[in-house]
Amino acid sequence: MSTNVLRTADGWWVVLGDRAVPVDTKAVTTAELLADRPAVREAAASGEPGTPVADLVALSPVTTPCRVVAQMVNYRSHARDSGFKGDIPPAFFRKASGSVSGPGDAVVRPSHVKFLDYEIELGLVMGAPLPVGTVVEERDLPSYVAGLVITNDVSAREVQLTKTQFYESKSYPTFTPAGPYLSLLEPEDFAHLLDLRLKLSVNGELRQDRTLADMIVRPARALTLLARFQTLDAGDLLLTGTPGGTALKAPPKAVEKIGALLPPGVKWKAFFKSQAKNPHYLNPGDVITATIATPDGRIDLGEQRTPVAAAN
DSSP: OOOOEEEETTTTEEEEETEEEEEOOOOOOOHHTTTTHHHHHHHHOOOOOEEEGGGGOOOOOSOOOOOOOEESSSSSHHHHHTTTOOOOOOOOOEEEEEEOOTTTEEEEEEETOOOOOOOEEEEEEEEEBBOOTTTOOOOGHHHHHEEEEEEOOOOEEEHHHHTTTTHHHSSSSSSSEBBEEEEEEEOGGGGGGGOEEEEEEETTTTEEEGGGGBBBHHHHHHHOOOTTTBBOOOTTTTEEEOOSSSSSSOOHHHHHHHHSOOOHHHHHHHHHHTTHHHTTTTTTOEEEEEEEOOSSSEEEEEEHHHHHHHOO
């Protein structure tokens, strides 16, 4: 069974139901905690009464600086929403680790952004170095991936689309909420990954709801492809793509064909004028709720609840 770990300003905690037991460790970073798994196991087996989880203020269990890498268009439902047909080549992009924030922190919409979007994603937290050239088979995943975390790949769509700039559009501060839990996996837990269901709601309205079975490039293959050019280390984070249901969707084919004939400035002005009527983009005052779990609760990453705020 997986073990859920929580991080606060006071240190690390093992979550046991509605209570948490402190981990006796000097670890400050996620990588240091992963190197001290015996301390985590000792806390889990201690039998201490612990502290109510509700009394703790969770920080991101992924400490920074670290590498934050993401997969693009990696769910079939998202590919359909985005207008893709046929085979989709695997693609990756980087996010600034300064975008990582806590599971209860506000997502801050920059003043120049009107079209703010959500993307629930399963985050893989590396537990060991992944050198360039590594080939990862399914049976090898426990050797490289230590655990899982809920992430939200928040996106400024007008920056992403008009500049074709993923790094900027997804790297503003608070654009990668992570947590609340880092779910540390045992080798036998990896057989249950495809049962994980990702759910995201905005103000109580369900927007995204898919299992990992909808994923195009699964974790072992993704790590192999990434390792062709990118080294990862313990504590680094890989976001594995989002299901369909985001606010942004491809326009109808007829509109797309007409748009292709227009100068870029005119095309994007028309596109975002139409998007202004879309009620699904995030606005200050909205609350995003995200969960990832297996139906039987064997792996349960907790609930991430983030309000949306305007920049000061």
